[in-house]
Amino acid sequence: IQMTQSPSSLSASVGDRVTITCRASQSIRTYLNWYQQGPGKAPKLLIHAASNLQSGVPSRFSGSGSGTDFTLTISSLQPEDFTTYFCQQGYSVPFTFGPGTKVDIK
């Protein structure tokens, strides 16, 4: 299953609302997860099963979607959110990731 993300990068300001899209090449129901990765750091799980916020993740992060189209929304960007985001399908092996979306400061 191929995963795509759009945009590949975006520029935004602190306080902006940001939406990242992830698309699967076939239906993956809600087996879609989102990760955040800072420079030189390991990825961190944000959302699992399309819309379930991982424990400890701020509520400004939310996810939605099912089938082939999914979104990650950050309601109000904070300085620590300027980094890279990946989606991942867990519907079938081989698990696959999207290419990533880099969020930088406008």
Next chain:
Amino acid sequence: EVQLVESGGDLIQPGGSLRLSCAASGFTFSSHWMSWVRQAPGKGLEWVANIKQDGSEKYYVDSVKGRFTISRDNAKNLLFLQMNTLRAEDTAVYYCTRIPGIEDFFDYWGQGTLVTVSS
């Protein structure tokens, strides 16, 4: 506190072998599927392999099938990745990850260990 600590990364020549280890603590290791995920320098994430709680099921990405072997020692809380016939395209940071339950996502990640395949 859940901790995953990888070791074993190194500079290795093409065709060589390497074994990565991951020491797990802070949770019941034998109750979880475990996985290796890698990231080539400046690139995205690639799932490499999964192993069931008792080691009876293993899955691999096609590019490593027949060359890499995932295994575990539940008595010592250790996860391994034996990598043979290494290629330049295997150069990456390798992360040890935990799968929380029957779900198929990675809730904890180690800090990663760098494998560089080059002559």
